[in-house]
Amino acid sequence: MQNQKRVFSGARPTGRQHIGNYLGAIKNYVALQESYQCLYCIVDVHALTTLEETKSLQDNIREMVLDWLAAGLDPEKSIIFVQSHVPQVMELHTYLSMVTPLGWLLRVPTFKEKARMQPQNVNYGLVGYPVLMTADIILYKADIVPVGEDQLPHLELAREIVRRFNGIFGDIFPEPEARLTETPLVVGLNGVQKMGKSYGNQVELAHTPEETRQRIMNAVTDPARIHKTDPGHPEVCSVFRLHGLFARAEETARLEEDCRKGAIGCVQCKRHLAEEVNTALTPLRQRRAELAAKPEIVKNVLGDGARRAGLIAARTMKEVREKMNLA
Numbered sequence: 570m571q572n573q574k575r576v577f578s579g580a581r582p583t584g585r586q587h588i589g590n591y592l593g594a595i596k597n598y599v600a601l602q603e604s605y606q607c608l609y610c611i612v613d614v615h616a617l618t619t620l621e622e623t624k625s626l627q628d629n630i631r632e633m634v635l636d637w638l639a640a641g642l643d644p645e646k647s648i649i650f651v652q653s654h655v656p657q658v659m660e661l662h663t664y665l666s667m668v669t670p671l672g673w674l675l676r677v678p679t680f681k682e683k684a685r686m687q688p689q690n691v692n693y694g695l696v697g698y699p700v701l702m703t704a705d706i707i708l709y710k711a712d713i714v715p716v717g718e719d720q721l722p723h724l725e726l727a728r729e730i731v732r733r734f735n736g737i738f739g740d741i742f743p744e745p746e747a748r749l750t751e752t753p754l755v756v757g758l759n760g761v762q763k764m765g766k767s768y769g770n771q772v773e774l775a776h777t778p779e780e781t782r783q784r785i786m787n788a789v790t791d792p793a794r795i796h797k798t799d800p801g802h803p804e805v806c807s808v809f810r811l812h813g814l815f816a817r818a819e820e821t822a823r824l825e826e827d828c829r830k831g832a833i834g835c836v837q838c839k840r841h842l843a844e845e846v847n848t849a850l851t852p853l854r855q856r857r858a859e860l861a862a863k864p865e866i867v868k869n870v871l872g873d874g875a876r877r878a879g880l881i882a883a884r885t886m887k888e889v890r891e892k893m894n895l896a
Contacts, residue, residue, distance in 0.1 A: 576605040577711035577745070579612040579652065579702070584629035586636040587771035588846065589755035589764035592814055597715055597750050599641040607647040608709050608878060609637070614652050614659070615701065618694040619687060634867045636774050639857035650874030652705065657882040662697070662704040664889065668733050669700050673726060703727040707742040709881050715748045738892045741885075753814060760789035760807040774850060775857055781850075782843040790835040797834025808835070808842055815845040 578598065586595065601607055611630050617623070630651060642649060652658060674680065674696050684691045694701075706714055706727060716724055728744045735741060754763060757770025764771050772784055790806045793799075803809035803825050813821050824841065827833040860866050890896035 573606040574712040576601050576607040576713045577706050577709055578715050579610040579705050581616045582611050582613055582629040582633055585632045585773045585775050587764055587773045592753050592755055595640045602646040609647055609649050610652050612652045618698055631867050635857055635860050638860055639853045644870045648874045648877045649870055650878045651871055654875035655878045655882050657886045658704050658708050661708050662701045665700050665704055669730050699726050703730045706745050708885055711745050713748045714745045715750050721747055741892055756807045756810055758788035778847045781847055785843040786839050798831045800831045801828035803828045808839055811842055815849050
C-alpha cells in the first residue's frame with residue numbers, strides 16, 4: 570500500500586442508497602479499490618450545512634454503510650469512515666480558512682444555489698463548504714479524487730487553496746487530481762428529475778423485489794403514447810433509459826425496435842425492467858440482509874476506518890503545525 574496512489578471520495582449520509590447512487594458512484598468505488606489505496610468518507614459535518622435537525626443522522630450513516638458493503642466495498646482494501654470521527658479535519662479546515670479569500674467562496678455556483686434553496690439558513694458552514702471539502706481531501710494527502718464533470722470547478726478551487734497554502738507555508742500537500750468518472754445520469758421514475766430520495770422517484774437497493782416491481786410499474790413512460798399498439802418514443806422514456814443500464818445491449822436494441830413499432834406496450838416493458846433490476850440486485854440484497862443481521866459489523870468497520878484514517882491525519886497535522894510554527 571505504501572507506493573500506491575491514494576484516492577479520496579466523500580458522500581453525504583443520505584441513508585439507503587438507490588440505483589442512481591449505485592451506478593453513478595458506488596460501482597466506481599468498488600473498482601478503484603483494486604488498484605489504489607482508497608479512503609471513502611461519509612461526510613456527516615457537510616450534511617449539517619443543509620440540515621436543521623440531526624435525529625436521522627446515525628440511521629442514515631448505518632444504512633449507507635450497509636449498502637456500500639453489500640455492493641462490494643471491502644474494508645480490508647479501503648478505509649471506510651465517518652468524517653467527524655477524525656477530528657483533525659476540523660483543525661485543518663480552520664487553518665485553511667485563514668488563507669482562503671472570501672471572494673473565492675462567494676463565487677461558487679453551488680453556494681448561490683443552496684442559498685436560494687434555503688434563504689432561512691444561509692449559514693457560515695454553507696459558505697465555507699469548499700474549504701472543509703479541501704481539508705477532507707488533503708488531510709489524507711490524496712492524489713486522486715473521482716468526480717463527475719459537473720464537480721470539476723469544486724476540485725479546481727481545492728487545488729487553488731492548496732497552492733495558496735503551500736505558497737505561504739511551504740510544500741506540504743499534493744494538488745489533488747480529478748479522475749473523471751463515467752457517471753450516468755439516472756433519471757427518476759417520474760421521468761423528470763434525476764433519481765433522488767427528495768423527489769420520491771427512486772428505486773432503492775434495499776427495496777424488496779415486490780417494492781421494486783410496484784415502483785417501476787408506476788413509472789412514467791412515453792407521455793404521447795396512449796394505446797399499447799401506438800409507436801413509442803424510447804428516447805423520452807425513463808423506463809427505456811433504465812433498460813440500457815441493466816439489460817444486455819442486444820436485449821435493449823430489441824426492446825427499442827419493438828417499442829418503435831408498437832409491438833410491445835409500456836406495461837410489458839416495465840415488467841421486463843422490474844425483472845432485470847431484481848435479477849441484478851438479488852446478490853447485493855442477500856449480502857445486505859446478512860450484514861444487517863449483525864449490527865456490530867458496521868460499528869467495527871467504521872471504528873477501524875476511523876483508527877486507520879486517524880493515523881494518516883495525525884502525521885499530516887504534525888507536519889502542518891511544524892510548517893506553520895504552531896508547534
